[in-house]
Amino acid sequence: MKKVFALVDCNNFYCSCERLFRPELNGKPVVVLSNNDGCIVARSNEAKALDIPMGEPLFKVKHLIARHNVHVFSSNYALYGDLSHRVMDVLRQMEPDVEVYSIDEAFISLPVTKEWDRVKYAAELREKIRKHVGMPVSIGIATTKTLSKIANRVAKKEAQFNGVFDLTGNNQIDQVLGKIEVNDVWGIGRRSTEKLNNRCIYTALDLKRADETWIRKTLTVVGARTVMELNGISCISLENAPSSPKSIITSRSFGHPVTDLDDLRGAVINYVSIAGEKLRKQGVEADTLNLFITTGPFDEQARYSNNQTITLHQPTSSTPELITAALQCLKSLYKPGYRYRKAGIMLAGIVKQGWKQQDLFSLFRPAEKEDKQLMTALDRINSKWGRSTLQYGMTTATDKPWAMQQRRKSPAYTTNWQELPVAKAAGLS
DNA sequence: TCTGGGGTCCTAGGACCC
């Protein structure tokens, strides 16, 4: 059966999450910050109307925040992740094929039949998510993923469509595309926009009609695919089976600059522990570890960044093994006298647990099994009592200059018993 | 003073092989 795509996208997701438990903030400007309360990463419509740009460092818009009484939140990923799951669960109840594309978006496919009133169905879906989770979403429908992204944009921006816009069989497609700037097309970023503008391609419609050979040469096969999708030829299919990741990264900017090797060690051990947990959660192992440390791009004098890769003898998901490798990298990378601002590790060469090839010496490693049991116990305890309950040595120093700054974090309303919201009934005391 | 984090895919170029 022929199918069409629908993109379900939460409106201003992080801001909507914060408002869910603070309904008095509806209609008021709200922003959510990146780690360390550095940049604006989400804005409510009211905040967008104040011309607070996406990605802007907080200190540059302090005056706007103060003048318009904008409500500011540190990021609270435990809350956002949990609400995301709830939205996706509602979708899965209604639809067999769901591709979770990001924390706040999912593609689904809808059958094409004459009787099928797609807009009406999508409106029901939207209402169900609002009712069950409290999350406002917009839905765009079209024959390709790229077009459904555009349809979603229209659904979100133009109030008369009530959050659902169908571009399928719409004889106004070109008229819609003519109003979309080319840099707002999915897959067209800053660099490509420059090249396209130089060739007088300014809108999605211009891009749809662009010369294929030139596109192929200038924007590679990726750009050529985008053009085909704009022409209604579906090249990007629905991926509803989750696959193992190709890499896992854990990196953080430090709350304060770090100069001391011991402090760096603490940060690295912490990040490796998080990455190891991610591996085990996904049931995979990695055989390549890359560590990087850097003074950061804004340090005028004394800049230093470097990274090192270690290939392990065997894929592993054991935190102590990974820590050993990471500290070995750190030892050779560290140079005294610099103010480090960020560090991170990347795990690659990822295979499913148990799929790895045994090496010649694996017979002589009876400790492996014990290690696994230890990791299972560790994960269980930390999942029940919080990530920092059990930690590897050197991470418990009371003074952690690298620790994240989060001054305006909302409670973990939905994932921590101690922080559940309390309902107060009027008239009771 | 203060500037996010986590991913994927593609291409070019080098090393190496026969």
Next chain:
DNA sequence: TCTGGGGTCCTAGGACCC
């Protein structure tokens, strides 16, 4: 002085996404 032609694999870097 002249110096093949093909192929694979790996890595670094670029571009993009949310």
